[in-house]
Amino acid sequence: MTKESAPLEFDLSAEIPLRPNNGDQLNFDSAALKADLVLSGQIQAELWLSIDVPDTDFHARVFEVCPQTKPLLLAFAIKRARYSSGLQNQSVATSEQPFRLAMNDFNYVSRVLSKGCKIRFVVSSSSWYHQKHYNGPGAVAYQTVKDARAAKVTLWHDNTHASQLRLPVLKSLPVFNTQAFPLADAAK
Structure with missing residues (x-):
């Protein structure tokens, strides 16, 4: 393992x-x-x-990006292209035709994003901290550097192929009952 292949420390605050x-x-x-x-x-x-290799992985991450703080990771999801139609229907890419990849396995989030902040959506097809995928057609566990191929990935967004990110937005802030668990200072 080289120095560049892994972080030297992990920040569990999710600010990265x-x-x-x-x-x-x-x-x-x-x-x-x-x-x-x-x-x-x-x-x-x-x-x-669309991809020009038989298979690859996709990593999607959603961040809250505020002017005065580090970006905060809100949620992430990982999907392998060969399972775009479900885990029982493996298929490798046969051409550079667009295919639909539903990423419905993001972790759950519950957070108030502040005025002035932005939402950043990041998509990549490689990640050092998961199983190494050489983009070949065989089982990933048995792929070696001999199977390695650089993937050309195209994200489509037009009238026929509308890529989208859907956020679970609440219309109003929830009202909390502070009487159920009063703070110790409030009892004085």
Whole structure:
């Protein structure tokens, strides 16, 4: 393992530096929020993609990006292209035709995003901390560097192939009953 292949420490706060976009990921930023936004539930993404290799992995991450703090990871999902139609229906890419990849397995999130912050959606097809995928047609566990292929990935977004990110937005802030568990200072 080389120094560059893994971080030297893990920050469990979920505040992480975003790696620079060197052409190996797509970053999509929202406009700055005009008001607080409440997310509660499961984020979902529907991506229309084409690849020029038999198979590859896709990693999607959603961040809260605020002016004065580090980006905060809200949720992530991972999907292998060969399972785009479900775990029982493996298929390898046969052409560069677009296929639908539903990423409905993001972890759940419940957070108030602050006014002035942005939402960043990041999609990549490689990740050091999961199983190494060489983009070959066989079982990933048996692939070696001899199977390695660079993948050309195209994310489609047009009238026929509408890639989208769906956020679980609450229309209003929930009202909390502070009387159920009063604070110790409130009893004085």
